[in-house]
Amino acid sequence: MTTILQPDHATMPGVSTPAKSRDARRVRGLSDRAIAWLFVAPTIALLLAINIFPLIWMIRLSFTNLNLSMSYLPLRFVGLDNFRDILTDEDVWVRLQTTAQFVISSVVLQVVVGFGLALLINRQFRGHSFWTTIILLPMMLSPAVVGNFWTLLLQPQIGPFNHLISLFTGVPPSSFSMTGQVALAPWTIVLVDTWMWAPYVMLICLAGLRSIPDYIYEAAEVDRASAWRQFWSITLPMTVPFLMLAVLFRAIENFKMFDMVNLLTSGGPGSTTELVSISLKRAAFEKWRTGYSSALAIILFVTVFGAANIYVKTLNKVKQR
Amino acid sequence: MRTLRWLRSTAASAVVAVAALGVLGGGQAAAQGKQLTLCWAAWDPANALVELGKDFTKQSGIEMKYEFVPWTSYADRFLNELNSHGKLCDLIIGDSQWIGGAAENKWYVKLNDFFDKEKISMDDFVPATVVGYSQWPKNTPNYWALPAMADAVGWTYRMDWFSRPEIQSAFKAKYGRDLAPPKTYDELKQIAEFFQGREIDGKKVYGAYIFTERGSEGITMGVTNVLYNYGFAYDNPKKPYQMQGIVNSADAAKGLEFYKELYKCCTAPGMTNAYMQEGLDAFKSGQVAMQMNWFAFFPGLYKDPNVGGDKIGFFVNPAGPKGHFTQLGGQGISVVATSDRKDDALAYIKWFAQPAVQQKWWQIGGYSALKAVVDAPDFPKSAAFAPQFLESMGIVKDFWAEPSYAQLLLDMQKRVHDYVVADKGTAQQALDLLVKDWTKVFKEQGKEVASQ
Numbered sequence: 001m002t003t004i005l006q007p008d009h010a011t012m013p014g015v016s017t018p019a020k021s022r023d024a025r026r027v028r029g030l031s032d033r034a035i036a037w038l039f040v041a042p043t044i045a046l047l048l049a050i051n052i053f054p055l056i057w058m059i060r061l062s063f064t065n066l067n068l069s070m071s072y073l074p075l076r077f078v079g080l081d082n083f084r085d086i087l088t089d090e091d092v093w094v095r096l097q098t099t100a101q102f103v104i105s106s107v108v109l110q111v112v113v114g115f116g117l118a119l120l121i122n123r124q125f126r127g128h129s130f131w132t133t134i135i136l137l138p139m140m141l142s143p144a145v146v147g148n149f150w151t152l153l154l155q156p157q158i159g160p161f162n163h164l165i166s167l168f169t170g171v172p173p174s175s176f177s178m179t180g181q182v183a184l185a186p187w188t189i190v191l192v193d194t195w196m197w198a199p200y201v202m203l204i205c206l207a208g209l210r211s212i213p214d215y216i217y218e219a220a221e222v223d224r225a226s227a228w229r230q231f232w233s234i235t236l237p238m239t240v241p242f243l244m245l246a247v248l249f250r251a252i253e254n255f256k257m258f259d260m261v262n263l264l265t266s267g268g269p270g271s272t273t274e275l276v277s278i279s280l281k282r283a284a285f286e287k288w289r290t291g292y293s294s295a296l297a298i299i300l301f302v303t304v305f306g307a308a309n310i311y312v313k314t315l316n317k318v319k320q321r
Numbered sequence: 322m323r324t325l326r327w328l329r330s331t332a333a334s335a336v337v338a339v340a341a342l343g344v345l346g347g348g349q350a351a352a353q354g355k356q357l358t359l360c361w362a363a364w365d366p367a368n369a370l371v372e373l374g375k376d377f378t379k380q381s382g383i384e385m386k387y388e389f390v391p392w393t394s395y396a397d398r399f400l401n402e403l404n405s406h407g408k409l410c411d412l413i414i415g416d417s418q419w420i421g422g423a424a425e426n427k428w429y430v431k432l433n434d435f436f437d438k439e440k441i442s443m444d445d446f447v448p449a450t451v452v453g454y455s456q457w458p459k460n461t462p463n464y465w466a467l468p469a470m471a472d473a474v475g476w477t478y479r480m481d482w483f484s485r486p487e488i489q490s491a492f493k494a495k496y497g498r499d500l501a502p503p504k505t506y507d508e509l510k511q512i513a514e515f516f517q518g519r520e521i522d523g524k525k526v527y528g529a530y531i532f533t534e535r536g537s538e539g540i541t542m543g544v545t546n547v548l549y550n551y552g553f554a555y556d557n558p559k560k561p562y563q564m565q566g567i568v569n570s571a572d573a574a575k576g577l578e579f580y581k582e583l584y585k586c587c588t589a590p591g592m593t594n595a596y597m598q599e600g601l602d603a604f605k606s607g608q609v610a611m612q613m614n615w616f617a618f619f620p621g622l623y624k625d626p627n628v629g630g631d632k633i634g635f636f637v638n639p640a641g642p643k644g645h646f647t648q649l650g651g652q653g654i655s656v657v658a659t660s661d662r663k664d665d666a667l668a669y670i671k672w673f674a675q676p677a678v679q680q681k682w683w684q685i686g687g688y689s690a691l692k693a694v695v696d697a698p699d700f701p702k703s704a705a706f707a708p709q710f711l712e713s714m715g716i717v718k719d720f721w722a723e724p725s726y727a728q729l730l731l732d733m734q735k736r737v738h739d740y741v742v743a744d745k746g747t748a749q750q751a752l753d754l755l756v757k758d759w760t761k762v763f764k765e766q767g768k769e770v771a772s773q
Contacts, residue, residue: 068404070724070766072425156591157608180593182743266536269593270743271735285397287728288404 062294069288082295092296095276101186102261102275103254106193107247113194114201115243119235121202122209136203138196147263150192154178154264179265185273189261193254201246208242209235244315248308255304276300356384357665360399360410361652363389364597365621366470369686376681377672383665392597393537396727403428403657411660412669414469414652417453422724424457429465429655435667436464441674447471449717450690454653459722466653467670468690470617473638473713474546474648475706476509477604477622478502478611480634482521491515502636506547506579509611509639513587516610528587530603530612531580533742534596540741541720541733542596543613544580545648549718550641551576562763563771569752572643577748579641581741593742604628613638615650616713619706620686635706637713649717651688690714725766732758 030038062083065076086092121132138146153161154177162173178188212234220230258277261267267274280300284293359374361367367389374385388409390398396416402409403423415423423429432455436443443451443464450468457465482488483500492500492515503509513528520526532543545553552572557563567573584592589608592599597614601621604612605628623629638647654673656666672678679691683703688710689695701708721729733755740751760770 065765067725067765069400069422069727070425071404072427072724073767157589174590177591177593180591180742182745262536266534266594268535268738268742270535270739270745272743282731285401287731288400289728 058294058297061291062298064291066290067288068290078291082292083299085292086296086299091271092276092279094271095274095279098186098272098274099255099276102189102193102257102273103251105187105190106197106254107250109190109194110198110201110250111243111247113198114246115205115239117198117202118205118209121206136199139199141196143196143260144263146192146196147260150195151179151264154188156180180269182269182272185265185269189264189273192260192264193257196260197250197253201250204242204246204249205239208239211242212238241315241319244311244318248311248315251311252304252308255300355382355665356386357411357662357669358386358388358409359412359414359669360388360390360402361414362395363391364617366617366687369682372685373678373682373687376678377669380672381665381668383668385669393534396537400727406659408657408659408661410657411662411666412654413657414654415466416652417649418720418722418726418730420454420457420465420653421722421726423655424463424465425724427658430658430663430667432464432467432656432670433462435670439671439674441467441671445692447690447692447695447714449649449714450651450653453649453717453719453722454651454690457722466655467674468651469654469673470651471688471690471695471710471714472615472617472649472651473710473717474542474613474650475616475619475638475709475713476502476611476613476636477619478634478636479607479609479628479632481632482516482526482610483634488521502634503639506550506583506639506641510579510583510587513583513611517587522607524607526607527589527603527609528611529583530592530595530600530609530614531583531588532596532600532613533584533588533592533594533738534599535594535734535738535742537596538730538734539594539596540737541730542648542650544577544737544741545718545720546613546638546646547580547583547641548573548576549646549648550639550644551579552641552643555721557771560771562768564756564759565772568759569749569756571749574748574752576641577737577740577751580737581748584741616688616706616710617650619710620704623705633705635709637709637716646716646718647713649719651690723763723766725762728762729759732762 063077063079065073065078065081067073117135121128121135141149153159156162156174156177161178162176165171165176166173176184178184216234216238217230220234225233256277257275258281261273261275262278262281265273267278276296277300280293280296283289283296287293359370361370367387371385371387374387377383378385396419399410399413399415400419400422401407403413403415403426413429415429424431435441443455443462446455446468450471451464452459454468455464455466457463483502489500492498492512495515496511500512500515503512509529515528516526517528518525532539534540552570553576554567555564557567589603592603595603597618600612600614601618603609604614604622605625607628619635622633625633638645654670656663656670660666673682674691676691676693679689679694683689683694694700695711695714701711704710720726723729736751736755736758739745740748745751746754763770
């Protein structure tokens with residue numbers, strides 16, 4: 001028979017009994033709940049100060065005519081005028097279309113390339129770790145570095161990209177400009193973004209592929225399912241939730257895309273690659289139209305928030321299936 | 322016992338260290354009281370100003386600290402600073418177009434009383450610089466800055482290429498006239514076409530370099546050099562802010578078409594988003610025959626071992642069918658209203674306004690706007706580009722300097738770049754849209770805009 005010895009709290013030094021703890025709390029006048037709040041309060045205060053307060057302030061400003069370059073003008077409440085101006089401005093709709101085209105093209109391409117890379121990397125081969133590191137390098141770089149780096153690569157006279165194209169097609173390297181031509185610039189920003197972020201999609205897909213138990217493939221082998229059939233019936237369906245997650249992350253990020261595109265094209269040629277985030281930055285910090293840009297930021301926030309919510313609900317349904 | 326002694330000695334050392342830090346901190350604070358921060362753009366003349374400022378420190382004991390920001394983010398960075406009433410800058414060399422906003426928003430200290438007290442007369446400075454850099458409202462005796470860096474758009478050319486007999490004879494055979502720096506834009510285009518794609522010393526070269534930058538002010542600062550000379554004006558001189566038929570006149574549209582033709586026919590590939598630095602690179606690498614750029618860079622170019630000296634020549638912005646003007650650049654120096662060291666900052670301006678200091682400023686690479694310097698008999702011989710600079714300062718025109726200048730500028734950037742680089746619409750449509758944009762901005766600013 002085993003005897004379990006219970007420690008005697010009352011006699012152990014430094015260990016208080018429940019009765020003593022209660023007394024201590026009473027002395028300090030703090031309940032468990034209050035102590036919990038005490039610990040959480042700094043985080044909540046910080047969150048309120050850097051997130052919630054600016055958001056409320058921005059909502060307030062969006063109903064005013066505030067222009068910081070003319071702050072001497074009286075601040076007027078203009079109701080929904082800023083929202084009406086934005087929603088009836090043809091240019092804003094064009095910028096939204098440009099953004100949508102960029103988001104869709106780049107995310108589709110990144111998913112295809114990322115998933116393909118994940119399928120390759122998922123196999124064991126010589127130099128596997130080395131190639132994985134090489135593939136992951138672009139996403140470790142800062143977008144500012146990527147923007148400047150690709151600006152040089154794409155320079156029509158000295159950049160290697162045009163010379164490479166010339167090598168395969170015979171087109172003179174300086175006869176086209178990837179960032180300066182209306183037909184090419186939108187694809188250039190998609191290309192560079194895919195180069196940078198396809199590895200990220202690859203990582204997520206790799207996690208999905210590695211989560212598929214081997215016995216499912218073994219069962220398929222027993223049933224003599226072809227590799228193609230295994231891909232369509234096992235690999236793809238079981239990685240769909242991961243792919244959808246990757247799409248969500250990349251779509252939100254690309255909707256906010258600013259730095260890389262700003263460095264590559266500054267929104268040009270003309271306004272060909274002017275994404276809505278570039279418009280927002282110009283309105284807020286170059287034209288100083290604070291009221292107008294606050295309203296635009298709210299519209300974008302609601303759009304992303306709404307779309308993301310719908311998407312997450314769909315993702316949950318897919319997971320449940 | 323040993324532990325106690327160790328504790329005591331550690332505590333004593335800590336006290337000494339804290340005291341020493343305090344003394345050092347105090348010393349730093351004292352030095353900070355005698356320190357001024359001057360904000361400007363990061364470019365060649367800024368280096369000259371650092372050199373010049375050493376004399377001020379020697380005389381006054383006030384240390385100079387500099388905050389230089391690249392041109393592409395210069396306006397964003399410092400307008401943000403001024404808007405937020407920051408204390409980074411005590412003195413600022415702000416762009417000419419900021420003067421309206423800076424005066425109306427009280428970002429700068431008004432200098433009239435100071436000028437009167439120190440007997441600094443604006444009559445002693447080149448009139449265009451006083452109007453452009455100091456006055457708000459324009460053409461009224463209200464001064465917010467001292468003209469600090471006179472500047473305008475000018476052109477450089479490869480004098481060594483122009484003087485080669487085989488090139489000269491080929492040009493004469495083709496155009497029936499001597500190859501010489503152009504006096505008109507038509508001549509400039511001819512020369513640019515002549516050089517475009519030509520092989521010189523085994524290297525393919527291009528005709529001209531012009532501004533096409535989209536993000537900040539580049540293409541506007543380039544296109545206005547042609548537009549002014551084709552009849553473009555910002556508004557009706559008799560009816561302020563009346564732009565319809567002036568900004569978008571048929572002549573102005575012809576000027577815009579000409580700029581596009583020049584861009585299409587005669588620039589190097591890939592120059593779709595290029596401003597000052599790209600121009601300097603193109604010229605220094607021997608890629609272009611002629612380059613549009615600010616006079617501020619010309620001292621540096623003249624000294625360049627590859628393309629400077631007797632290889633480089635300078636000419637004034639060519640005339641057009643409707644006139645002869647050039648785009649004003651340059652800046653005035655102002656005291657920031659939120660500075661805690663206004664007296665020291667004013668002392669710097671007083672020192673900077675002295676003729677001897679202005680003379681040195683010009684000699685080491687800055688551009689003085691003081692008449693005593695630029696009107697001196699030996700001034701045209703003082704530098705290879707001095708005569709062109711002097712002529713240019715007599716024909717300058719500036720962009721809007723209204724408080725809403727940033728909106729007006731970005732609207733023009735968009736409309737012009739859309740037409741010239743992105744091939745969107747016609748020149749007339751671009752200017753019509755510009756009038757629409759500008760009308761909206763001025764109405765928001767509370768101005769009355771007459772349509773006719």
